[in-house]
Amino acid sequence: MRSEIEISEKQPSAEVVLRLRGITKVFGSLVANDDISLELKSGEVLALLGENGAGKTTLMNIIFGHYVADSGSIEVFGSSIQQGSPHVAIELGIGMVHQHFTLADNLSVLDNVMLGTEPLWSLYSNRRAGRQKLEQLGERFGLQVNPNERVAELSIGERQRVEILKALYRNAQILILDEPTAVLTPQETETFFETLKKLVSGGLSLIFISHKMQEVLAISDRVAVLRDGRLVSELKTAGASETELAQAMVGRNIELPERKALKAGEPVLKLKSVTVRAEDGRSALSSLSLDIRAREIVGIAGVSGNGQTTVADLISGLVEPQSGTLELHGEVVNNFTPRNMLRKKVGRIPEDRHSQGVIGDMTLAENIVSESYQEPQFSSYGWQNHLNRQRFAENVVSKFDVRGYSANSPVRLLSGGNMQKLILGRVLSGNPQLILANQPGRGLDVGAVAYVHEQLLAARANGAAILLISEDLEELLKISDRIAVIHRGRLSESFPRESISIAQLGLLMTGQQKTPTTNNQSTEADAS
Amino acid sequence: MRLEPRTRVPFALVIFAPVAAIVASFVLCAGLVAWSGASIFEAYGLLLKGALGSGFALSETFARATPLIFTGLAAAVAFKSRFWNIGAEGQLYAGALIITVLGTGMLDLHPGLMIPILVITSAVAGALMLLGPVLLKIHFGVDEVVTTLLLNFIVLLLVSLLLEGPLKDPMGLGWPQAEPVTEAAELPRLFRGLRLHSGLLLALLFSLIIWIVSIRTTLGYEMRAVGFNQKAARFAGMPVKSVMIKTALISGGIAGIAGFSEVAGMKGNLTLDLSPGFGYTGIVVAMLAQLHPLGVIISAAFVASIFVGADAMSRSAGVPSYIADVMVSVSLLCMLVSVLLVRFRIRWS
Known part of the structure; x- marks a missing residue:
């Protein structure tokens, strides 16, 4: 028995702890995940890289049971699981740290961690055992937090520690971290990476979701790149370069603008x-x-x-x-x-x-003039000049490359990028x-x-x-x-x-x- | 079951949905008709005939629709800018009150001058009723739903007080009613022998004006912007407070004209039962019309025909006329559901 355990600890990479086969998920006309197959090996950090809307969070929500995939299967530790139940996922040892924390601000750290782990109708809450377990975990992984402190009093970095502890308390073996560094300062990020290393050496397998390439290069063993819902690339981090990852993520060459030295004026x-x-x-x-x-x-x-x-x-x-x-x-x-x-x-x-930026139910044209509609070219004697507005709007739409819809469509249909282009156009056309x-x-x-x-x-x-x-x-x-x-x-x-x-x-x-x-x-x- | 936003809304659906809603509401109310012991088809037939089946029926229906167009328009204008004017009833009585004071002998002018003056003064009276609530809202954040609603009762009690006192008609046999307005102040009838009066034309004209203001003018642009997203409108530098005040004044003014139209066109004098809740029904009318100024005409005609038709039905078939209230309410609920289903589709999963 003993020797078997030692062997498995010596060759962690051999074991696949999580296997996704052909995961597809469609929302309306949007294919969020398109036939994604992926493996997570024991003791590794797998980075899931992709732009906003590439389907990373959807995929993780499927693994954790928030969504049910339209097709495809999930295996955890070799046995396939029933989808659509976070309960099942937690019992099998999957933990998730969400991008937006799911903590009750008015409860203590201990209460937050223990919440939901005890039977609902039990009259007795074993807080002492809970506290002990929490303290042990904190010591083992370097995640010190005062169990009695109210979550509202904690810093963002500490809250994240509580989220991780919550997962560990439920005996998570596989931890999914959704954009964990988005809310951290550079120093907090470094400490956080130390924590991740301790988790891995403690036997956990991690999926690290991010759109920041430098972080991915710094912390992961392997990278899977998602684009438009498809898995476009899977590679070892060692030897991968930032440009390579950026291209896989975006799918085309992006010319990054360069700041040229200028002499500042008045x-x-x-x-x-x-x-x-x-x-x-x-x-x-x-x-x-x-x-x-x-x-x-x-x-x-x-x-x-x-x-x-x-x-x-x-x-x-x-x-x-x-x-x-x-x-x-x-x-x-x-x-x-x-x-x-x-x-x-x-x-x-x-x-x-x-x-603040746009009025979603009004048209592109109406939004483009929302700061200038009172000017004489658009308004005379209280009447709006539709022709001038239209001409001006079409000019801005083509000059600032707002794509997808005509000047008379409601703005809420635009993607974030096009909405921002519209706002840029409105701002910059006022010189x-x-x-x-x-x-x-x-x-x-x-x-x-x-x-x-x-x-x-x-x-x-x-x-x-x-x-x-x-x-x-x-x-x-x-x-x-x-x-x-x-x-x-x-x-x-x-x-x-x-x-x-x-x-x-x-x-x-x-x-x-x-x-x-x-x-x-x-x-x-x-x-x- | 989940609701998913539709990425494209077919035009046919936009047309079909309200029709389906009306049909659905008739089907749902059929149970009540049957319960009261009448044959469903016979009862609905009587309702249709009573509302639209003759010149007299049409006249009654549109005479009933006239104040509803005004109050519906008042609600639509205010709601579109997210100002919840629940006080059209009080504004209507305020308009009626002022023209009773002016029109029963105080002013003696040619009708061509008299009527415009009375339209304007009744509008001013209605608008002033909303000035307080809108200023309280803007400066102190007082909820206008409460203030406008409570003002209804205050105005009604004031009217009651005046009808028992200084405005009481000495020829009124002791009833709490005011003297009739002079002939010059009367809105002419549209057809000999029928109650339909030219207030309807005034109502149609105002619907058209409001629609044009909304889509063509700078004020209309601001009103829509403030209604859709007040935060963004403020950020863009629009005068949100002054737009709110203007909206409130327009809304109150239109409701005030409803009071003039009822006194000068329909009843002839001010009584305490001048309005059987036109102000409140106007809210339903506006919602049914999805706050569209021209849609208000159609929904007011619909609601009026249900009320008028149900009266006829109850006389002949013995179905209680309260069924009209149920039908209007059910049709509103059906309409709200249909609006939802136009924007979203149901996914069973």
């Missing part, structure tokens, strides 16, 4: 110790100062919820500061309304396309001198992101000043000239892109370091 936007009170669930800004010059992109990095939305609302004219001033071209702005900001040639690309781009690449595929970046860089070359707010460090580093970090409503000074590293940004994002080395400050002084 200051366009000046924020001088702007303070905004917190209200309506909005985070506060305290004494925020920032200058942006013409032909310059300034990025604001930060973990979500540290005041980025408030900065965006301020520039958009949705909130006004309690103290401090906002100057545009040297003139102090006193009237904080969207209309006044538009009048002052501020273009705004909002964070949430669907709820803005300051552009606020809030998460412009979020949720878009690689091609659309490249397009958005290209347009922003073109606007920069034309003399616009651009404020880029993003939670994606790669995006920030790709097109920003300077980067500042926001943490708890305070903005760090800005650093030239060339003199700041991801690690430094990460530290600033968690508020651990007030200023990087003096070396950087002097280079910034040189640059300005």
Whole structure:
């Protein structure tokens, strides 16, 4: 007996723990998964790479029993399983950490972990045994969390640990992690990768879902690439290159736009110790100062919820500061309304396309003029000039390559990328001198992101000043000239892109370091 | 069972769905008719005949539809911008009240001048009824459903007070009713001997105007934008608050004209039973029409014909006329289901 166990531990790669055969799933006219066959071997990290909408999450939801595949079968540890029941999946040792956490904020860590593991009608809850098991697991895998703490009090990284512990507590052997790093800072990501290594050496097999190629290269043993619901490539991570993976993921060559050095011009936007009170669930800004010059992109990095939305609302004219001033071209702005900001040639690309950027039930044309419908070319004596609107809209649609629908179709039918192109078209056709781009690449595929970046860089070359707010460090580093970090409503000074590293940004994002080395400050002084 | 959004909606389905909804509601109500002891086909035949079967029936139906077009339009305009005006009943009485004050002798003008003035004043009275609720909503977030609904009772009690006091008709044999409006203030009948009056033409005209405003004007554009997505409208720099106020004033104004039309065209004087709930039925009319200004005409005619037809049916077949309320409600539910099924398809899995 003993020797058998040792043998199986020595050759983990031989055993297939999870096997998918011909999984197909169709939603309406969308083929989310098309005949996917895949194997997960014991003790390996399999990365599932693909763009938004490639079918990664659908596939994992089928494995975990949230969906039933239209055809195909799943085998776990050699025996095929009945689909459509998370219960069965959990009993067989499959655990899933969802992209959006499934924790009850008002319960303690222990309660969250134990929830659902005990019989419903049992009067007695064995909390002591539960606590013991949780602590043991935490120690074994380096996932320390205080079992008594309420989940609401935990940081995002800690919550993720609780999610993993939840799966381990249910004796998961196969762990599915859906975009686990999306919410983490660079430092938290590193710690998280350490955890994954411990899990693997502890005998677990992992499926790591991601669309970030660098992470996939860093952590996985094998990569499976999904595109449009099909498995297009399966390869060993060792020896794979980023370009190779990117091409497999996108299926064509993407020309990534390049930021060329430009000499920045006059200051366009000046924020001088702007303070905004917190209200309506909005985070506060305290004494925020920032200058942006013409032909310059300034990025604001930060973990979500540290005041980025408030900065965006301020520039958009949705909130006004309690103290401090906002100057545009040297003139102090006193009237904080969207209309006044538009009048002052501020273009705004909002964070949430669907709820703020467009009116889904109105047509492309109506949305394209939604910021300019009052101008004389569209409105005279209270009547809307349909002909001019139509002509203008068709021009924007073709110039900004909005595809799929005519100018008279409702906007809600557009894909995310085309919706963003429409918003870009609306913003840029107003010839803005300051552009606020809030998460412009979020949720878009690689091609659309490249397009958005290209347009922003073109606007920069034309003399616009651009404020880029993003939670994606790669995006920030790709097109920003300077980067500042926001943490708890305070903005760090800005650093030239060339003199700041991801690690430094990460530290600033968690508020651990007030200023990087003096070396950087002097280079910034040189640059300005 | 799941609902899946349709990616393409066939045009035939859009036309077919409301018809199917009406047919379904008749089928569903057949049980009630049978329960009351009448033959289903005979009863429905009487209903149809009573509503549409003669010149008199048609006149009655459209006379009944006239106030419903106004109140339905009032609800449609407001609801389209997500302003929930439940107070058309009160606005109707406010309009009726003001023209009773002006039209029973205070103003003595040529009809060509008198009628436009009364239309405008009744609209102003109705609009003013909504000014309070809309300002409270905008500035303090007070729910307009509560304020507009409660104002209905306040106005009705005010009318009651005035009809028992200063406005009481001395020739009214003690009934709580106002003096009849003067001849110059009367809306002319459309056909000799029938009650159908030119208020209907006014109602049709307003439906047309509202439709054109909605699709062609800058205000209409803003109203639709605010209704569909207020957050995005605000972000785009639209004057959301002023659009809300304008919407409320238009909605209240149209409901006020319904009061004028009923007094000057139908009843001749203001009584406490001027409106058997036209304001509330208007909401049903608007929903049946899916808030379309021209659709309101058709749905008002439909609802009116059910009410008028059911009266006839109850007289001849002994089916209680309350069946009309059931049928209108059932048809509304069927219509809502059909709207859902136009946008989504059912998947059995």
